[in-house]
């Protein structure tokens with residue numbers, strides 16, 4: 001889209017976008033009035049150009065370092081993709097390390113020993129929610145999955161401060177979902193827009209799942225929480241999760257394949273409709289002081305922001321985007337062609353937060369809180385190599401079968 005100045009029937013100049021949408025009168029006023037004589041208005045052209053967002057010509061920079069810094073500063077989507085790729089690689093690394101650890105355990109010590117990566121506890125959100133509830137009720141940070149608790153707290157802190165930025169900047173499932181719908185867009189030329197009458201009820205599904213998990217955990221008293229947290233089942237929950245995927249049943253595999261296929265044609269299908277984590281972060285996002293904010297005075301209503309939004313939010317109609325579906329991806333900001341019109345900003349100061357600062361905050365909060373766990377000795381759990389060796393031998397016993405939400409009974413020696 002480009003802003004243009006066209007002559008109208010009466011011989012007056014009027015500002016319109018190339019998509020044919022009129023620039024609002026307030027903007028036209030700021031450009032020198034609703035109509036300006038063609039012959040006497042070179043000022044209009046100059047001012048219109050001044051409204052355009054300036055694009056930095058990164059390619060013309062000779063130094064690769066300057067090019068990189070300039071891209072990070074001026075292209076939030078480049079920064080976001082880099083952060084996403086970095087975090088996905090970190091998850092792959094954790095996965096490989098954990099695979100080698102389980103291989104050692106399942107071979108009963110025949111394979112070489114690899115220590116268990118604590119980051120794997122980030123994939124145990126229900127256990128982390130129990131740890132958080134237990135921490136609130138007793139003040140004790142349990143030593144079974146302490147890193148899971150700190151990762152969970154870091155994600156909640158991002159939700160409170162920076163909306164659902166975790167989903168679009170860090171979450172590996174969010175990154176995969178985004179890659180799938182972009183692939184679908186390339187393949188079919190577009191993604192399917194789910195009609196509103198179906199979209200709303202589907203979106204409520206993730207909140208129902210969240211309600212189920214939160215209400216079940218909140219109803220547990222301290223002794224029930226302690227019983228679960230220190231149970232053999234919870235101690236080996238990460239290994240059980242690994243074995244679930246390593247020996248996946250055909251039903252589970254079909255479900256995953258269907259979800260992946262739906263994610264190719266519908267943007268962020270899993271995240272938008274089913275992820276309870278997303279529902280939790282969406283609820284917290286209301287508290288965030290930062291929101292996508294649109295300057296109505298300069299907005300041309302070109303709708304490029306709305307077209308760019310993967311969450312189907314009508315950005316061009318909102319003054320501030322309050323939607324719980326906004327994942328803070330900044331795609332709308334990047335799409336807006338008018339300078340200082342669409343920005344992530346606080347209401348109080350109204351000062352825009354540049355993309356690179358926003359990305360730095362997302363990474364900073366996460367690294368800061370997980371780093372705090374490492375510095376305070378709450379990163380590695382207290383289960384020794386010998387205990388793991390013993391538990392791997394029992395992994396198929398009923399002690400490690402979690403049926404219908406019931407923790408299997410266990411004694412002091414288990």
Ligand code: SF4
Pocket residue numbers: 292308309310311312313315321325326327328329330331332333
């Ligand atoms: S409103 Fe903007 S930041 Fe929020 S999801 Fe849509 S494109 Fe991303």
Ligand code: SF4
Pocket residue numbers: 294298299300301302303304305306315316335336337338341342
């Ligand atoms: S805020 Fe949206 S509708 Fe307004 S000018 Fe920017 S992209 Fe166009």
